[in-house]
Amino acid sequence: MSAEQRVVVVVGAGPGVSGSLARRCAADGWAVGLVGNDEAALEDLASTLVPARVERRVADVSDPVTGGGAVADLARRLGRIDLLHVNPSAYREADPLHLGVEELLDDVRLGVGALLVAVQAAHPYLHPGSRVTVTGSMAADEPSAAAASLGVQKAGVRNLVRSLDTTLAPEGVRAVSVTVRGALAREGTFSHDAVAEAIWAAAHQEPGDWRAEVSYPA
Structure with missing residues (x-):
């Protein structure tokens, strides 16, 4: 890998928005690292990224040992991280x-904790200009009572992104969550590719105009 080649590491990688973002980066010549808990899904996604260099690891992304270790291992092999995208959340049909309580904590461990695990593991490999992005949701503001833990996760991860952005900014690293204000669909405004493009754009904000939360659509 050349010293100039950029690297994206996608945590919670799968066939949806995260997969579209991985393909967006690969098409631009980036090397790609994938972390997720479904080996078949990672293999399928990796097959769509040819001829990009792809490394993948199967791990529990909410676990500091296995998930954090997977992120760090990918970063060591790929040499750096220019974009760290954190995607996972848990959907559980249960009203308040x-x-x-244990179900709620398990869901928050994935939907919020995975971001903490990923950033802490990636931190030594971030550099001035690196970006951290997170898939957010309008559930943070308009939670569904039928799936109460999802709103808690999305509100929590957005809050954590703001703290991370403030903490990392002096190093030249910025973080942003993209709040998707609609239901994902196969086509149109809320297609996986369209949302991935919004995340790409959020990661490429001008530093002087940086916002730690971006709504999509604007």
Whole structure:
């Protein structure tokens, strides 16, 4: 890999928005690292990224040892991280009267904790100009009572992104969450490719006009 080649590491990689973002980066000549808990999904995604260099690891992305270790291992092999994208969240059909505390904590561990795990593991490989992006959701502001933990996750991860952006900014590293204000679809404004393009654009904001949260559509 040349010293100039950029690297994206996608945490919680799969066939949706994260896969579209991986393909967007690969098409621009980036090397790609994929971390997820479904080996078949990672293999399928990797097959769509040819001829880009692709490294993948199967891991529990919310676990500091296995998930953090996977991110760090990919970064060592690829040499750097220019874009770290964190995608996972848990969808559980349970309203607040039926959602157990341990269920809520398990979901937050994935939907928020995975970001913490990924950034802490990636930090030694970030550099001035590196960016951290997160797939956000309007559920942070308009939660569905039928899936109460999702709104908690999305509000929490957006809050954590703001803290990370403030913490990392002196190093020249910025973080942003893209709040998707609509339901994902196969085509149109909320297609996986369209949302991935919005995440790409958010990662390429001008530093002087940086916002730690971007709504899509604007």
